[in-house]
Every structure is written in structure tokens, then in C-alpha cells.
Amino acid sequence: MVYLYVTARQLKQRDCTNRAFKLLIVSFERLVMTKQFLELEIDQVLELFSSNELGARSEVIVFLAALKWINHEFIEREEHIMSIFDKVRFPLMGKEEILACYHPPILPGIVKIPKIKRKLMNATCYVLAKSLGQENLFVELSSEKRTFLFEGEPIVLWDIYMYEPDKFELNRRTQAAIKIQSAFRGYITRKNFRERFAVATYAATVIQSKFRGYSVRKNIGSLIGSSVKSDSASNKTKDDVSECIRTPMETSKMYVMGAYNRELKKKGQNVIFKFDVKDKSWITVTKCPVPRHDARMVATEDAIYVVGK
Numbered sequence: 169m170v171y172l173y174v175t176a177r178q179l180k181q182r183d184c185t186n187r188a189f190k191l192l193i194v195s196f197e198r199l200v201m202t203k204q205f206l207e208l209e210i211d212q213v214l215e216l217f218s219s220n221e222l223g224a225r226s227e228v229i230v231f232l233a234a235l236k237w238i239n240h241e242f243i244e245r246e247e248h249i250m251s252i253f254d255k256v257r258f259p260l261m262g263k264e265e266i267l268a269c270y271h272p273p274i275l276p277g278i279v280k281i282p283k284i285k286r287k288l289m290n291a292t293c294y295v296l297a298k299s300l301g302q303e304n305l306f307v308e309l310s311s312e313k314r315t316f317l318f319e320g321e322p323i324v325l326w327d328i329y330m331y332e333p334d335k336f337e338l339n340r341r342t343q344a345a346i347k348i349q350s351a352f353r354g355y356i357t358r359k360n361f362r363e364r365f366a367v368a369t370y371a372a373t374v375i376q377s378k379f380r381g382y383s384v385r386k387n388i389g390s391l392i393g394s395s396v397k398s399d400s401a402s403n404k405t406k407d408d409v410s411e412c413i414r415t416p417m418e419t420s421k422m423y424v425m426g427a428y429n430r431e432l433k434k435k436g437q438n439v440i441f442k443f444d445v446k447d448k449s450w451i452t453v454t455k456c457p458v459p460r461h462d463a464r465m466v467a468t469e470d471a472i473y474v475v476g477k
Contacts, residue, residue: 170204174212192216194317196223200233206240210248213237217255221315225323227260231269232326239274253284257311258291259298265325266295273326 173188192199196216199205208216217230224230234252238245258266269288270279279285294309303310 170199170202170208174208177212189215193219193221194223196233197225197229197318198223200229200236205233206237208237210245210251214251214255217252219314220312221317223317225316225318225321226262226265227257227314227316228265228269228323228325231256231258231261231272235272235275235278238278242275249278249281250283253278253287257314258287259294259309259311260314261291261295263295263299266292268325 170192173185173192176184176188193216199216217234222230234256238249238252258269261269266288272279279288290309291311294303294306297303297306
């Protein structure tokens, strides 16, 4: 990336230079972590720092990049300190960031240079006034706006890995490995949980189904007696069924099985009965769309329900 930009610039290939420069801008934070950034010439660094759009989280990244570049070859680059820091837009920082600049992690003597110290003081005044909504009183201390592509993302003051590319690369790989391992463990945990939950759900369904069947059979046996459960129940007539209904029961519900009359020949013997609560009588239902030899009747205090198939 840096090699492409430097080569295109040397060959005066404007289109290639512009495309490579845009790539450097978008990847600004990654760029300053590399050894190639330290090898850039002063005019190339000034061009980067002059951009109104940077792939960074804050202006403090530009400040750190300036310190890092100067510190790499301090004796040779000491003369460029002011030209470099003129490109750092201190008023764009937050309160914590501008105050942290008074105690940089490297080259602490730079902030004691009168011109740089004055720039920091003016920027501090503007930033504090801006936090109170009074920045219009210090317009002359403001600076040109810059767009940060990663603004709002968390930032560490000061990130020591920024000054050691090898450690930065190692830390980046370690963080990536941690994320991958965490995601894999989460996947395995969710998979095991789903499998165990599915087994437990199936077991619960089987148990509940067996229990419901047992409860229904037990209730039917206790309500209508063993005679209804036997095969002779299919020979019951309408009067026999009515007699079962009129038999006193201890509960408010009554189940009648085998609502089927062998003596009636209508509609191919597809006959069921319904009970008229008002007249206290059974009525034959002859118009059945489908055979209903297997019917269930439930009598309550208010109504009688017939379900058949």
C-alpha cells in the first residue's frame, strides 16, 4: 500500500497516486502502526496530515502518529517538528484527549516547546468553551474541520502497541484468535444446549402424552362403568344411552362412548344422538357428512358436547 503510493508519486502518475493516497487515508490507523509509515518522507507525511478525511477515531491519533514519526529518527527530523505539529488540529479533540496531550507517552519535551505549548493552551481553551456551548467566543482559536471515518469507537489513551509495530501485529493476531475461540465456544455451547433441549422436550412430550391417555382412560372407567368400556357397548340402543345419562353421577361431567344405534339403517347407519336440555330428551342426528361411529359426548351442568369422527 505505502510502496504503491510512494512509487506512483515518484513516477508522477497522478491517477495512481490519488487512488493510493485515498487508500492510505481510509486505512490511516493501520498505516501508522506499520514500519512503512516511519519511512515516509516529510512531504508525504504532511500530505497525509493535511487531509480533511481520515480513517481514524480521533485527532489524537494524528498527534500520536506525529510523535511516532519524529521519534523514529529524532536527530534528522527534529527540524520538522513545527511543520508537522502545524498539521495537528488540536481543537478537534475532546477534553480528556487534549489534557492527555500535555503528558505524551513519548517525547514529553516536545510539548514544552513554546509554540507547541501555546497551541495546546489555545486548543484547551476552545475545547472547554465548546463543552459549555460557548465556542463562538473563541472562533479565532478553532481549526478546519476534519471527518473521522471511525469516530465514536472506543479508544485507549495511550495505546503502547501503537509505537511498536511488531507488538501491535502480535496483539492484533492474539485478539483475533480470542474472538475466533470465543465464537467457536459459543457455537458449541448453543449446539449442545439445543440437542439436550430437544431430547428433554421429546421425553416430556412422550411422558405427558402417556399420562393424558392414562388419565382419560381412568376417568372414563370411573364415570361410565366397566360395561361401557367392554365390546358390548356397541350394542347399546338410544334408550340404553339415555339410561346411562340419567344415572346419578358424583361429578358434573359425564362421558358417553359408542353413540351408535345398530337398529337404525338411515344413511348407512351413520347415526349419532344429541341431547335436548330443554326437553330432556335425545334427538337422532341423521344428516352426518362423514361416518361418526366413534363419538364422544360430554355432559356438563350447562350443555352437552358431542365430538365424533
